[in-house]
Amino acid sequence: MIDTIKNIFKIPELRKRIFFTLGLLVVYRIGGHIPTPGVDVTVMAEFFRGARGSLFGLFDMFVGGAFGKATIFSLGIMPYISASIIMQLLGAVVPYFQKLQKEGEEGRRKITQYTRYGTVLIAAVQSLATAVFLESLNVGGRYVVSNPGVGFKLLTMITFTSGTIFIMWLGEQITEKGIGNGISLIIMIGIIARLPSGLIEEFFRLMRGERYLMQELVLIGVMVSAIAAIVLVTRAQRKIPVQYAKRVIGRKMYGGQSTHIPLSVNTAGIIPIIFAQSIMFAPSTLASFFPNSEFMQSFSVNFRPGSLLYSLIYGLLIIFFAYFYTAIVFNPVDLADNMRKYGGFIPGIRPGKRTSEYIDKVLTRITLPGAIFFALIAILPYFMMSSMNVQFYFGGTGLLIIVGVALDTLQQIESHLMMRHYQGFMKKGKIKVRF
Numbered sequence: 001m002i003d004t005i006k007n008i009f010k011i012p013e014l015r016k017r018i019f020f021t022l023g024l025l026v027v028y029r030i031g032g033h034i035p036t037p038g039v040d041v042t043v044m045a046e047f048f049r050g051a052r053g054s055l056f057g058l059f060d061m062f063v064g065g066a067f068g069k070a071t072i073f074s075l076g077i078m079p080y081i082s083a084s085i086i087m088q089l090l091g092a093v094v095p096y097f098q099k100l101q102k103e104g105e106e107g108r109r110k111i112t113q114y115t116r117y118g119t120v121l122i123a124a125v126q127s128l129a130t131a132v133f134l135e136s137l138n139v140g141g142r143y144v145v146s147n148p149g150v151g152f153k154l155l156t157m158i159t160f161t162s163g164t165i166f167i168m169w170l171g172e173q174i175t176e177k178g179i180g181n182g183i184s185l186i187i188m189i190g191i192i193a194r195l196p197s198g199l200i201e202e203f204f205r206l207m208r209g210e211r212y213l214m215q216e217l218v219l220i221g222v223m224v225s226a227i228a229a230i231v232l233v234t235r236a237q238r239k240i241p242v243q244y245a246k247r248v249i250g251r252k253m254y255g256g257q258s259t260h261i262p263l264s265v266n267t268a269g270i271i272p273i274i275f276a277q278s279i280m281f282a283p284s285t286l287a288s289f290f291p292n293s294e295f296m297q298s299f300s301v302n303f304r305p306g307s308l309l310y311s312l313i314y315g316l317l318i319i320f321f322a323y324f325y326t327a328i329v330f331n332p333v334d335l336a337d338n339m340r341k342y343g344g345f346i347p348g349i350r351p352g353k354r355t356s357e358y359i360d361k362v363l364t365r366i367t368l369p370g371a372i373f374f375a376l377i378a379i380l381p382y383f384m385m386s387s388m389n390v391q392f393y394f395g396g397t398g399l400l401i402i403v404g405v406a407l408d409t410l411q412q413i414e415s416h417l418m419m420r421h422y423q424g425f426m427k428k429g430k431i432k433v434r435f
Contacts (some may be wrong), residue, residue: 007417014179015415022277023268024170025189031073031166031189036159039070039134046139061398064190070134070144072163075126077186078359079277080168083118087111095188111238119168120161128153129286134352136292141201179416180409184270188405191398223399226377233373236265238366240359245343263363264306265370267330270404272321272371273378275398280314315375322371323364332359374400 009015035041045344048060048068060068063076091111092095100107134156145152167186174182205211239260280303287293287300303310336356338344345351349358378397 008413011416013146014413016175017179017416018413020173021180021182021185024178024182025185025265026071026187027190028167028170029193030066031063032071033069034072034410036070036072036074037155038147040142040144040146041069043139044068044134044137047137047144057172059284061191061194063195068192069366070347072159073128073167073415075123075160075164076190077164077167077171077183078278078281079126079164080115080119080171080183081113081274086118086276087115088325092324092328103298116165116168119164119264120290123164124157127157130160131156179412180405184274184401185403185409187274206380210377215276215320226380226399227403229373230400231325231407233370234269234404234407236370237262238265238362239263240362241347242339242344243347247346261335261359263359265366265368266322266374267363267367268322269408270401271317271325273374273400275325275403276378277397279317280310281333314358315368315379317369318375318378319371322367322374326363326367330363331355332363335359337408 008018045068059078060066063073063078064074066073087097091101097111101108103110131153135143135145137144147149155230168183169181171186174180174185176182202211202216206213208214239262242261244257244259283300283303287296301307303313333356336352336359339346339355340351346355349355379398381422
């Protein structure tokens with residue numbers, strides 16, 4: 001491992017990308033501590049001390065504690081994710097966007113531009129809802145906003161929307177010039193930033209006698225087992241054998257070799273989790289517009305983390321987006337056509353339509369257990385919170401995102417190492433899978 005880390009910094013391009021990524025992540029964390037004008041941070045902190053385990057606590061985890069401090073990055077990157085969801089849904093049902101998806105680089109640029117416009121619009125709406133919510137918030141008779149009104153709402157909209165746009169730019173720069181997926185890394189670093197304080201609090205609880213040593217050991221065991229299971233499922237593949245027929249072109253013979261198509265159990269990665277969680281924030285955002293409405297507040301309470309309705313809808317959304325995103329990124333028809341073009345076939349399956357149907361059937365079957373597994377892992381901590389009083393960000397959604405993003409980033413680093421003939425992290429090859 002030490003030799004591999006040394007090899008990373010021997011490659012100038014990779015070293016530059018890593019330092020560039022770390023630099024922008026530091027900028028993101030600094031912005032997460034700059035307060036919004038007009039907000040009493042001490043009152044806000046008191047409110048969030050009692051809001052752990054709620055939907056506000058979950059949202060605060062995703063933005064690295066910025067929402068609990070009412071900073072300029074309070075909305076985080078979630079408006080961009082919401083806009084991306086909308087664009088991908090439109091790409092599946094609207095012919096115009098379907099055409100853009102097939103136009104290559106030019107079409108992707110237009111879709112990216114529309115996504116940016118959508119991000120601005122969603123961020124403006126969410127920032128207005130947040131401003132209304134902050135004005136209505138008081139703890140012990142002390143209000144979070146001392147001078148409410150149109151001026152505060154307008155200033156909050158400008159501040160929060162600008163912060164989201166800046167975070168979006170940071171993510172795009174990391175993806176283009178750094179290492180890893182910028183948006184995913186920003187979400188991951190926000191979750192990791194909460195871990196030290198959580199671990200310290202757990203330690204003091206143990207010292208004060210509020211927690212038993214056996215409880216902590218069980219919690220550590222569950223976390224280690226969950227991480228191992230997530231890595232196993234994330235790397236698991238179903239290998240479909242492919243045979244290429246021999247072809248004579250000129251004086252050379254091509255083909256005649258056997259290979260396989262690696263179908264991942266988790267083709268969509270962590271995208272379904274992020275998408276599903278983004279949608280689950282919608283009820284609280286809507287209720288923020290009506291702080292004095294009993295109906296809207298009771299409607300929002302039904303969607304609090306840990307409730308049966310919340311867990312059921314959240315799990316179903318993860319499964320849905322797992323299939324939806326897999327259908328977008330993996331096209332069995334194109335794969336079957338390319339195989340037939342180069343003389344490839346699956347033994348026992350006719351080339352063309354039958355091959356695409358077979359691949360689609362296999363992909364559909366292996367995606368279901370992977371999606372159900374991630375849905376259960378995402379929901380499980382809510383039940384642990386009620387029985388073990390676990391910190392909210394110690395598992396579930398946060399753990400899935402951290403492990404998924406870390407694996408993806410390590411794979412990109414390893415690809416840079418292997419291209420330059422350096423030993424990667426996996427000295428004994430890839431994780432073996434059996435199906």
